[in-house]
Amino acid sequence: MGPDGSPERWPVIALSNIVKRYVMGGNDVYATRGVSLSVSRGEFVAVMGASGSGKSTLMNIIGCLDVPTSGHYRLDGVNIRDLDDRELSRIRNRKIGFVFQGFNLLPTMSAIANVELPMAYAGVPTKERRHRAGGALESVGLADRMGHFPNEMSGGQQQRVAVARAIVTNPSLILADEPTGNLDSTSSVDVMSAFASLHAQGRTVVMITHEEDIAAYATRVVRLRDGVITQDHHQTPVHPHESHLAHARQAEGSSALAGRP
Ligand SMILES: Nc1ncnc2c1ncn2[C@@H]1O[C@H](COP(=O)(O)OP(=O)(O)OP(=O)(O)O)[C@@H](O)[C@H]1O
Numbered sequence: 001m002g003p004d005g006s007p008e009r010w011p012v013i014a015l016s017n018i019v020k021r022y023v024m025g026g027n028d029v030y031a032t033r034g035v036s037l038s039v040s041r042g043e044f045v046a047v048m049g050a051s052g053s054g055k056s057t058l059m060n061i062i063g064c065l066d067v068p069t070s071g072h073y074r075l076d077g078v079n080i081r082d083l084d085d086r087e088l089s090r091i092r093n094r095k096i097g098f099v100f101q102g103f104n105l106l107p108t109m110s111a112i113a114n115v116e117l118p119m120a121y122a123g124v125p126t127k128e129r130r131h132r133a134g135g136a137l138e139s140v141g142l143a144d145r146m147g148h149f150p151n152e153m154s155g156g157q158q159q160r161v162a163v164a165r166a167i168v169t170n171p172s173l174i175l176a177d178e179p180t181g182n183l184d185s186t187s188s189v190d191v192m193s194a195f196a197s198l199h200a201q202g203r204t205v206v207m208i209t210h211e212e213d214i215a216a217y218a219t220r221v222v223r224l225r226d227g228v229i230t231q232d233h234h235q236t237p238v239h240p241h242e243s244h245l246a247h248a249r250q251a252e253g254s255s256a257l258a259g260r261p
């Protein structure tokens with residue numbers, strides 16, 4: 001908390017001159033070579049760049065899954081360098097919701113039980129867990145799929161369960177690494193609709209993607225090349241139903257989100 005008690009004054013992400021060096025067979029490999037980036041509350045950022053440009057390295061650092069060789073990182077005002085492993089995993093659980101390319105749902109648990117999991121680890125009472133998990137599933141358009149198991153849902157529905165699981169602890173930041181990488185265009189639109197509504201609710205989202213169509217949903221696009229930022233611009237995001245993908249989806253005749261507000 002700052003002197004005025006308001007954490008809102010800080011950017012959610014403040015990276016300053018982040019370098020990540022690996023030593024491979026006696027040679028230095030630089031995955032990032034001095035990345036500085038500030039992301040404010042409520043931004044929806046797409047990180048793009050060719051394979052090997054350093055996107056996942058940067059995401060791992062932002063997600064406190066890895067530490068930089070040099071440079072500074074403040075997450076929600078907290079200097080990551082000051083934390084030990086236990087404190088790092090605590091801040092990770094409290095402040096970050098992860099969405100990966102593979103949905104990582106537990107196959108033996110229903111949608112709602114999967115979404116409840118992070119709260120079970122955090123010791124939230126059962127009744128409140130169920131209530132919050134239901135709300136999170138509703139917000140991604142899955143009110144009618146709560147009792148379904150992963151193998152009873154489409155890829156897009158499974159990924160939306162993963163999004164619900166990422167937001168249910170009310171994290172400061174949602175980090176997504178290729179969230180539509182395994183999905184067809186119909187399901188991609190459904191998942192991006194879910195991200196667009198999280199953004200509309202004021203949540204902060206950072207997402208890696210290779211696809212321009214997917215990056216078009218973000219309010220800001222950051223491009224990496226050889227471990228440095230080469231472009232960083234703000235844009236007006238497309239509405240899910242105006243995008244090329246939505247056209248593709250109409251062509252496929254899907255109405256998965258029909259009836260959603
Ligand atoms: N553990 C490691 N040891 C050595 N080099 C690594 C390691 N991890 C990444 N690198 C190197 O760092 C660079 C950046 O890798 P990174 O995984 O961040 O790329 P990326 O942009 O996510 O690529 P992709 O789009 O293929 O996922 C690459 O040249 C990679 O070979």
Ligand SMILES: [Mg+2]
Pocket residue numbers: 055056057
């Ligand atoms: Mg990667």
